[in-house]
Amino acid sequence: MLAAEGRQRDALSGSGRLLLLYAALYGGYGALSPFLPAFLETRGLGPSEIGTLLSAGMLVRLAAGPLAGRLADRFGAVRAFLAAGLALSAALTLAFLGGHGFPVLLAVALAQAAATAPLAPLADTVALAGSRDGAAYGRVRAAGSAAFIATTVLTGTLVGLFGHGVGPLACGLLFAAGAALTPRLLSAPADPGGDAGGGFASLAADARFRRLLLAAALVIGAHAMHDAFAVIVWQAAGIAPRTAGLLWAEAVAAEVAVFLWLGPRLIARFGPERALVLAALAGALRWAVQAQTSWLPALAGIQALHGLTFALLHLACLRLIVAIVPEHRRATALTVYGTFGLGLASALMTLLSGSLYEQFGTNGFWVMTAASLAAVPVARGLSRIR
Numbered sequence: 001m002l003a004a005e006g007r008q009r010d011a012l013s014g015s016g017r018l019l020l021l022y023a024a025l026y027g028g029y030g031a032l033s034p035f036l037p038a039f040l041e042t043r044g045l046g047p048s049e050i051g052t053l054l055s056a057g058m059l060v061r062l063a064a065g066p067l068a069g070r071l072a073d074r075f076g077a078v079r080a081f082l083a084a085g086l087a088l089s090a091a092l093t094l095a096f097l098g099g100h101g102f103p104v105l106l107a108v109a110l111a112q113a114a115a116t117a118p119l120a121p122l123a124d125t126v127a128l129a130g131s132r133d134g135a136a137y138g139r140v141r142a143a144g145s146a147a148f149i150a151t152t153v154l155t156g157t158l159v160g161l162f163g164h165g166v167g168p169l170a171c172g173l174l175f176a177a178g179a180a181l182t183p184r185l186l187s188a189p190a191d192p193g194g195d196a197g198g199g200f201a202s203l204a205a206d207a208r209f210r211r212l213l214l215a216a217a218l219v220i221g222a223h224a225m226h227d228a229f230a231v232i233v234w235q236a237a238g239i240a241p242r243t244a245g246l247l248w249a250e251a252v253a254a255e256v257a258v259f260l261w262l263g264p265r266l267i268a269r270f271g272p273e274r275a276l277v278l279a280a281l282a283g284a285l286r287w288a289v290q291a292q293t294s295w296l297p298a299l300a301g302i303q304a305l306h307g308l309t310f311a312l313l314h315l316a317c318l319r320l321i322v323a324i325v326p327e328h329r330r331a332t333a334l335t336v337y338g339t340f341g342l343g344l345a346s347a348l349m350t351l352l353s354g355s356l357y358e359q360f361g362t363n364g365f366w367v368m369t370a371a372s373l374a375a376v377p378v379a380r381g382l383s384r385i386r
Contacts, residue, residue, distance in 0.1 A: 015136075017185050018127060019143045024178035025086070025123055026144030030151035032093065032171035039096065039164040040105060049102045056106065057113035058347055062339055068118035069125075069335025070199050078129070078331050079182055082122040086179035089115040094172035097165055121334035124318065126185060128330065134322045135264055138315055142259035145311075149252050199332050208324050208385045211378050212276075212317055213337060217345035218375035219280050219313050222287060222368040224349035229357050230290070237294035247303050254307030262307065263315040272323075275316035276379035282308035283372030291365035309372075317341070320382065 040050050072081040092112035099105045127141075128134050151170065158166040203209050234244045267275045286305040289298055317337060325333040349371070356364030 015140075017181055018140050021123060021178050021181045021185070022127075022140045022144035023147035024174045024181065025119060027147035027151040028089075028093075028171040028174035028178070030148035031155045031174060032167050034152055035155060035159060035164060035167035038159075039167055042164050043100050043105060045102055045105065053102075053106050053109050057109050058343070060110050060113040061117035062344060064114040065117035065121065065335045065339040065343075066200070066332065069121055069331040069333075072118070072122060072125070072331040073199065073329055076328070078122055078125050079185065081331075082119065082126060083179050083182035085115055085119050085122065086175050086182060089119065090172045090175035090179060093168050093175060096168040117339070118331075118335050121338040122331055124334050124338075125331040126182070128318065128322055129327070131322055134315075134319045135268075137318055138259040138261075138264050138311075141311075141314070142256045145252060145256045145259060149249070149256075199329060200336070202329065203325070203333055203336060206324065208320070208382055209333065211382050211385065212320050212324075213341045215276050215280065215375045215378040215382075216313060216317050216337065216341035218371045218378065219276075219283050219309060220342050221345035221349035222283050222371040223309065224346050225353035225356065225364055225368050226287070226290065227346075228350055228353050233290075233362055234294060234299070239294065239296065239299075243296070247299055250300065251303045251306035254304045255311045258307035258311035259315065263312045266312060267316055267319055271383075272316040272319040273379055273382040275312055275319075276382070277376055279308050279310075279313035279316065280372050280375035280379060282312075283375075284369045287365045287368035287372060291362055291369065294362075 037050050037054070040053065045053065068081060068085065072078045075081075089112060092108060092115055095108045096105070096112070099108050124137070127137055131137070151174070155167055155170055158170075231241075231244050231248075234247070235241070239247075263275075266278065270278070282305045286302045286309060289302045293299075318334075321330065321333050321337065349368075352367075353364065356367055
């Protein structure tokens with residue numbers, strides 16, 4: 001009896017640490033990413049230099065993320081790689097505070113991008129360790145989203161009082177806290193043994209994984225025009241910045257609600273393949289409405305769909321990855337999914353969105369609708385592959 005109670009306490013303690021880890025990780029993202037361009041401007045960088053630095057960091061992440069995931073699987077040391085990555089990311093983020101001029105800041109940014117690239121996928125690997133269905137993941141991921149909101153708001157307030165150095169400082173401290181927490185996730189199952197071969201080639205040969213990656217890329221990529229131009233469209237329609245901020249907050253709140261409660265229930269009822277279809281259809285509806293109107297009640301309605309178009313999609317993809325990828329290759333799979341299914345797709349569609357908006361205005365959202373609809377047959381095909 002006492003042993004069982006002890007195990008229960010350990011499980012609860014481990015769950016609490018995992019929640020804190022996600023809060024530290026996504027809180028760090030929220031403290032830095034919205035404010036980094038303005039910080040770089042205060043250090044003497046012009047718009048073209050800021051754009052070059054940020055895009056170069058994106059390219060580094062494309063290579064560094066999957067490589068780190070593969071090595072973590074190869075050596076069976078996912079938590080060790082995550083702890084080291086968080087510690088290195090903390091040091092490099094704080095190094096921004098001592099940097100001045102383009103060459104120095106570019107070097108720091110590239111190193112920081114390489115260190116941070118695998119953090120979220122490795123954290124997901126730890127959260128999913130030993131899981132057969134990933135059912136408990138939504139709770140910890142919701143904690144991350146909530147922390148992102150809180151630190152973004154708090155950092156914005158502190159920047160107004162103390163300057164833009166608050167962003168790198170807060171992010172560095174939060175990443176350091178995450179690094180300290182990671183080795184203490186004692187209730188998680190031990191890291192799997194090393195994987196001598198397979199890796200990228202095995203994933204590329206898996207038809208289900210390829211379809212999952214394509215479906216995610218289409219649905220997530222379709223968010224690009226909204227992320228880049230929604231506020232511009234809304235302001236042109238006479239919507240005040242404060243109201244625009246509330247619309248963004250509504251989308252993130254819907255994301256938290258789906259991660260925490262609705263998403264796991266939808267997946268349990270319909271299965272992850274049909275949940276992917278639902279996410280794609282929700283995206284098609286969302287962008288079709290955005291293409292036609294900036295009427296505030298309509299915008300409020302479609303912003304709530306973000307919970308389906310992002311959070312439900314992510315939960316369904318992780319559930320499928322748990323089902324189809326062996327645990328000793330899961331860090332590799334999650335870093336590939338995060339890099340190419342989410343990151344690269346968003347980057348490419350953002351480039352396309354600029355031309356679309358310049359030529360067609362809000363009618364460019366019809367292309368995002370088409371991309372979401374294209375994901376429907378891809379997701380439906382997952383259930384036919386074994």
